[in-house]
Structures are given as C-alpha cells and as structure tokens.
Amino acid sequence: DIQMTQSPASLSASLGETVTIECRASEDIYSNLAWYQQKPGNSPQLLIYDANSLADGVPSRFSGSGSGTQYSLKINSLQSEDVASYFCQQYNNYWTFGGGTKLELK
Amino acid sequence: QVKLLQSGAALVKPGASVKMSCKASGYTFTDYWVSWVKQSHGKSLEWIGEIYPNSGATNFNEKFKGKATLTVDKSTSTAYMELSRLTSEDSAIYYCTRPDSEGWFAYWGQGTLVTVSS
Numbered sequence: 001d002i003q004m005t006q007s008p009a010s011l012s013a014s015l016g017e018t019v020t021i022e023c024r025a026s027e028d029i030y031s032n033l034a035w036y037q038q039k040p041g042n043s044p045q046l047l048i049y050d051a052n053s054l055a056d057g058v059p060s061r062f063s064g065s066g067s068g069t070q071y072s073l074k075i076n077s078l079q080s081e082d083v084a085s086y087f088c089q090q091y092n093n094y095w096t097f098g099g100g101t102k103l104e105l106k
Numbered sequence: 107q108v109k110l111l112q113s114g115a116a117l118v119k120p121g122a123s124v125k126m127s128c129k130a131s132g133y134t135f136t137d138y139w140v141s142w143v144k145q146s147h148g149k150s151l152e153w154i155g156e157i158y159p160n161s162g163a164t165n166f167n168e169k170f171k172g173k174a175t176l177t178v179d180k181s182t183s184t185a186y187m188e189l190s191r192l193t194s195e196d197s198a199i200y201y202c203t204r205p206d207s208e209g210w211f212a213y214w215g216q217g218t219l220v221t222v223s224s
Contacts, residue, residue, distance in 0.1 A: 001168075032209060034210040034211070036211075043201055043214035043215065043216055043217055044151070044201075044211070044214055045214070046210060046211065046212055049206070049208070049210040050208070050210075055212075087150060087151060089151075089210070089211070091205075091208075091209035091210055094153060094165070094167070095141070095153040095209075095211075096153065097150050097151040097152070097153070098150065099149075099150045100149075100150045100151075
C-alpha cells in the first residue's frame with residue numbers, strides 16, 4: 001500500500017500570507033496526486049489534480065507542484081474563506097489520503 | 107450536473123448492520139465506478155472500496171474486506187454499502203464518490219453519519 005505523509009497537521013496563518021502544505025508518498029506516484037479542501041460540515045472538494053492542474057472554479061491563488069514522491073499545495077494571499085482542512089490523495093494505485101492539515105487564521 | 111444524494115444519518119447498536127444508499131444523477135450511472143470513503147470524527151479519509159455498476163465488479167481496501175458489502179440497483183441509479191458487525195470504531199461519516207475517468211474524486215455525496223451506540 002502507498003502511504004501518504006502530510007505536514008504540518010495544523011497551521012495558523014494571517015490574512016494575505018502565503019502558506020504551503022507538503023505531502024510525501026512512500027513510493028513514486030508519477031504526479032497522480034490530488035488536493036482537496038474540506039470545510040466543517042461539508043464534503044471534501046477537489047482543488048488540484050495531476051499534482052498541478054487547477055480544478056474548475058478554484059481560485060488561482062491555489063497552486064500545486066511536485067513530482068516523484070514529494071508534492072506541495074501553496075495558497076497565495078490567504079483569504080478568510082480558505083480556513084478549512086486540506087488533504088492530499090494519491091490515485092496511482094487505488095487511493096490513499098494524507099492525514100490532513102487544519103488551516104486556521106492567526 | 108452530477109449529483110450524489112446519500113441517505114440520512116443512522117443510529118445503530120453494536121453488533122448490528124447498517125445499509126446506506128447513494129443515488130446518482132446527471133450522468134450515465136453504469137459508465138463510472140462508485141467509491142466509498144470513511145471519515146472518522148476529526149480524522150482523515152480512508153478509501154473503503156469501489157463498485158462498477160455495469161457489471162457489479164468490486165475492489166476493496168484490505169482493511170474493509172468482510173466489513174463492507176457494495177451493491178447497486180441499476181434501475182434506480184443507486185449504489186449501496188452495507189457495514190456489518192458494527193463496533194464503535196465504525197462510527198464515522200461515510201461518503202460515496204465518483205472518480206473522474208483519470209482517478210481523482212471529482213464528485214462527492216453529502217455524507218451519511220453512522221453512530222454505533224447501545
């Protein structure tokens with residue numbers, strides 16, 4: 001099974017700040033990686049697929065990068081509506097999720 | 107547009123079973139696999155398994171073999187998941203989701219909360 005290690009588990013940032021969340025796979029997943037945003041009481045929503053492709057309707061302040069086993073999600077100019085939990089997911093071999101990052105406002 | 111409408115919350119006793127539903131609309135139900143995902147309170151997400159409505163073929167996360175049974179009713183475009191021999195560890199929100207053809211989970215149901223308690 002492919003393990004996904006996500007960091008940090010929680011993050012506190014100020015409005016307008018840039019934040020980065022990391023995800024490491026236990027083996028090469030060939031950019032078969034997605035990022036999801038989940039707000040309290042809601043289902044996860046797709047943000048990024050194929051490591052760096054923005055899903056429809058997602059603001060351009062979100063971006064993804066990485067390859068091989070190392071991936072990251074960057075949020076530029078943090079907005080209040082970005083307060084949520086974020087999860088990475090590999091789909092190279094079935095599906096595995098990272099442990100999640102809870103993003104709060106400082 | 108694609109919609110996945112899940113059944114309501116369930117309160118069930120330890121040792122019992124629960125069956126939940128996921129009604130799909132906005133696309134050809136038999137063309138796409140349907141996956142199920144578990145989210146325990148305050149925790150991350152676990153893929154349980156998937157079913158291909160056209161054939162009924164299934165694949166499971168080893169952890170959930172023997173725990174989850176997946177079925178479909180093609181006539182109503184509805185997928186079902188039954189969880190058996192419930193314990194407190196099964197208390198969670200369960201999502202149905204439809205992957206995009208390339209593998210990421212493009213569409214999610216609203217979730218079904220299962221609480222196991224005597």
